[in-house]
Amino acid sequence: MIQRKNAAGRIHLLVARVVVYTILIFLSALCLFSFYLLIVNASRSNAQLQAGFSLLPQGNFFTNLKNAWNDASINIPRGVLNSFLVAGLTAVLTTYFSALTAYGIHAYTFRGKKAVFTCIMAVMMIPPQVSAVGFVQLMTKLGMTNSFLPLILPGIAAPVVFFYMKQYLESVLPMEIVEAARCDGSSEFSTFNRIVLPIMKPALAVQLIFSFVASWNNYFIPALLLDKAEMKTVPIMIAQLRSADYSKFDMGKVYMFILLAILPVLIVYIFLSRSIIKGVTAGSVKG
Amino acid sequence: MAKAALLRSHRMAYVTLKNVKKIYPGKVVAVQDFNLEIRDKEFVVLVGPSGCGKSTTLRMIAGLEDITEGDLFIGEERMNDVAPKDRDIAMVFQNYALYPHMTVYENMAFALKLRRAPKAEIDKKVREAAEILDITSYLDRKPKALSGGQRQRVAIGRAIVREPQVFLMDEPLSNLDAKLRNQMRAEIIKLRHRIDTTFVYVTHDQTEAMTLGDRIVIMKDGFIQQIGTPQEVFNHPANVFVAGFIGSPQMNLFDAQLRKDDEKYFVEVAGASFALSERIAAKLRRDSEGEVIVGIRPEHIRICAQEGDDTMSAAVEVSEMMGSEIHLHLRAQDKEIVLRVNTTELPEAYRAGIPYGTQLHFTFPGDLLHLFDKESQKNLIGE
Numbered sequence: 002m003i004q005r006k007n008a009a010g011r012i013h014l015l016v017a018r019v020v021v022y023t024i025l026i027f028l029s030a031l032c033l034f035s036f037y038l039l040i041v042n043a044s045r046s047n048a049q050l051q052a053g054f055s056l057l058p059q060g061n062f063f064t065n066l067k068n069a070w071n072d073a074s075i076n077i078p079r080g081v082l083n084s085f086l087v088a089g090l091t092a093v094l095t096t097y098f099s100a101l102t103a104y105g106i107h108a109y110t111f112r113g114k115k116a117v118f119t120c121i122m123a124v125m126m127i128p129p130q131v132s133a134v135g136f137v138q139l140m141t142k143l144g145m146t147n148s149f150l151p152l153i154l155p156g157i158a159a160p161v162v163f164f165y166m167k168q169y170l171e172s173v174l175p176m177e178i179v180e181a182a183r184c185d186g187s188s189e190f191s192t193f194n195r196i197v198l199p200i201m202k203p204a205l206a207v208q209l210i211f212s213f214v215a216s217w218n219n220y221f222i223p224a225l226l227l228d229k230a231e232m233k234t235v236p237i238m239i240a241q242l243r244s245a246d247y248s249k250f251d252m253g254k255v256y257m258f259i260l261l262a263i264l265p266v267l268i269v270y271i272f273l274s275r276s277i278i279k280g281v282t283a284g285s286v287k288g
Numbered sequence: 289m290a291k292a293a294l295l296r297s298h299r300m301a302y303v304t305l306k307n308v309k310k311i312y313p314g315k316v317v318a319v320q321d322f323n324l325e326i327r328d329k330e331f332v333v334l335v336g337p338s339g340c341g342k343s344t345t346l347r348m349i350a351g352l353e354d355i356t357e358g359d360l361f362i363g364e365e366r367m368n369d370v371a372p373k374d375r376d377i378a379m380v381f382q383n384y385a386l387y388p389h390m391t392v393y394e395n396m397a398f399a400l401k402l403r404r405a406p407k408a409e410i411d412k413k414v415r416e417a418a419e420i421l422d423i424t425s426y427l428d429r430k431p432k433a434l435s436g437g438q439r440q441r442v443a444i445g446r447a448i449v450r451e452p453q454v455f456l457m458d459e460p461l462s463n464l465d466a467k468l469r470n471q472m473r474a475e476i477i478k479l480r481h482r483i484d485t486t487f488v489y490v491t492h493d494q495t496e497a498m499t500l501g502d503r504i505v506i507m508k509d510g511f512i513q514q515i516g517t518p519q520e521v522f523n524h525p526a527n528v529f530v531a532g533f534i535g536s537p538q539m540n541l542f543d544a545q546l547r548k549d550d551e552k553y554f555v556e557v558a559g560a561s562f563a564l565s566e567r568i569a570a571k572l573r574r575d576s577e578g579e580v581i582v583g584i585r586p587e588h589i590r591i592c593a594q595e596g597d598d599t600m601s602a603a604v605e606v607s608e609m610m611g612s613e614i615h616l617h618l619r620a621q622d623k624e625i626v627l628r629v630n631t632t633e634l635p636e637a638y639r640a641g642i643p644y645g646t647q648l649h650f651t652f653p654g655d656l657l658h659l660f661d662k663e664s665q666k667n668l669i670g671e
């Protein structure tokens with residue numbers, strides 16, 4: 002009797018698993034499909050691409066690579082380097098300063114703390130496109146076009162990242178750890194750098210990836226501020242290839258460039274995802 | 289460097305709290321009227337029920353909490369506005385508060401590294417402390433790979449490598465199981481003799497307070513109830529609260545009448561009348577008759593074979609066999625009375641426990657009674 006019940010249970014479990022896995026595999030395939038299409042497209046010539054849709058890779062991969070690399074209007078290594086510089090620095094600044102702000106709000110009580118918090122949250126509600134016009138005008142007046150600074154520095158104020166960090170701190174950082182560091186003779190700033198930051202490592206990794214990718218893909222403001230060839234970032238170059246005149250237009254080249262452009266992002270992702278481990282505070286305090 | 293070390297060892301680590309008061313935001317008065325002088329190298333225990341302000345007091349000494357009113361001195365220096373990092377204190381937290389991303393070694397070395405001590409010295413001190421606490425074999429582990437008891441040792445180790453002026457501990461043993469707690473309590477006593485510095489220790493456990501403290505500070509609702517050696521607070525509780533708090537099982541307390549007859553004093557409880565000894569009568573702080581609270585410790589009640597004027601009678605409700613002694617819970621009318629009897633003093637038939645409902649007669653020896661004022665709850669017997 003019990004055995005039959007067990008057998009029924011096992012079948013039930015099996016069915017449930019099959020259903021769940023099917024759904025998960027389908028969703029993963031959906032996500033990976035666009036990558037696959039990108040690789041396929043990067044291997045097709047412009048004519049083939051114009052002709053229509055194909056699921057099978059074709060033989061033009063290296064031709065496209067050569068063409069993209071040798072295109073006189075864009076300098077791929079330069080673009081990648083520029084993008085890497087901007088995205089990398091933005092990611093680091095965004096993450097570090099958001100964590101710092103979040104820690105300040107989390108760990109200290111001071112007059113007006115609520116107001117400060119509300120203010121930061123209010124900024125989060127303003128879409129960047131709204132403030133962009135004013136920002137670009139201001140930068141133009143300050144003569145800061147064709148400079149990376151206006152792209153990197155505003156990263157310091159990132160309300161969304163701040164909010165994420167604050168939620169994370171609330172869940173992982175007992176104040177006793179901070180107090181223990183204080184008693185141990187650590188200054189407030191060194192407590193943040195040597196104790197709090199390492200504890201926040203998983204959150205830092207997540208936000209580094211997010212802000213790196215966001216900055217890497219950012220086209221809107223860089224396009225308005227950068228027009229010198231040697232300053233251009235990858236998204237600007239891609240747009241430039243796409244809008245090339247009829248005689249030079251080559252969609253295969255565009256896809257190849259896009260493929261090249263996501264490689265650094267993948268590398269950053271693989272590199273950082275190792276730090277996204279759970280339970281870093283496990284065992285530090287009882288509870 | 290050598291001179292600094294010399295100065296350091298000569299610094300007197302007494303701690304003085306003068307009229308200290310703490311009000312938390314929201315007008316919560318956590319501690320008030322707190323006056324205490326902790327002597328150099330003294331072990332003081334703050335004890336009291338939950339919420340009485342022990343942790344708050346300790347945290348004010350550490351500098352983790354602002355002092356609303358009053359003064360705090362460590363040595364000669366007024367510390368009210370000195371940051372924790374400059375107070376030269378070490379604190380052990382109830383929940384260990386180890387740095388999760390550092391190994392045991394790094395946890396212990398952290399404070400010394402901040403002080404820029406030479407590597408060799410750090411290594412020596414960490415290994416010494418690890419030796420004392422028997423955690424040498426875990427030095428390379430992260431806190432999450434340790435048991436509760438081991439983590440607590442690391443937390444203590446982190447404090448001792450610093451050789452602080454004052455050692456603060458907030459219920460360091462309350463997360464451990466009973467056996468480990470007893471063991472660690474003994475370790476702390478040993479430790480105390482080895483590192484010989486000033487200790488302030490917080491606990492809600494009166495046994496811990498009695499066994500560890502040179503002096504005990506008993507608190508309730510933010511006020512100090514009594515300060516004294518374990519012996520003093522046990523033999524001469526300042527008020528009814530302390531009488532009930534210190535000692536286990538707790539002191540029996542009854543409403544009673546104080547009578548004076550022929551220059552002799554009697555207390556009358558539920559029909560029985562007990563004569564106060566001359567020693568106690570001589571120290572009585574009042575000579576008027578009237579209502580009092582009388583207290584007698586469970587181990588001081590004496591069982592009698594016969595009923596008499598100076599005996600009470602009650603039936604056994606619960607008999608707890610503790611091994612070498614038996615705790616008897618008796619009920620007389622609506623009062624519960626607890627007796628603690630050595631097994632060896634009982635008749636053979638009762639040594640395994642006393643059956644439910646057995647009527648016992650017992651008396652209170654007149655020299656071991658405690659008398660408290662009914663109104664003020666203060667002890668009526670002078671020291």
Ligand SMILES: Nc1ncnc2c1ncn2[C@@H]1O[C@H](COP(=O)(O)OP(=O)(O)OP(=O)(O)O)[C@@H](O)[C@H]1O
Pocket residue numbers: 312313314316317318336337338339340341342343344345492
């Ligand atoms: N941050 C705070 N804000 C407001 N009130 C507080 C705060 N911390 C403590 N209190 C209050 O102050 C009083 C004393 O608290 P404290 O933590 O010192 O008690 P305790 O004696 O350590 O108790 P326990 O044995 O439970 O740890 C309590 O009534 C508590 O509610």
Ligand SMILES: [Mg+2]
Pocket residue numbers: 342343344458
């Ligand atoms: Mg407490």
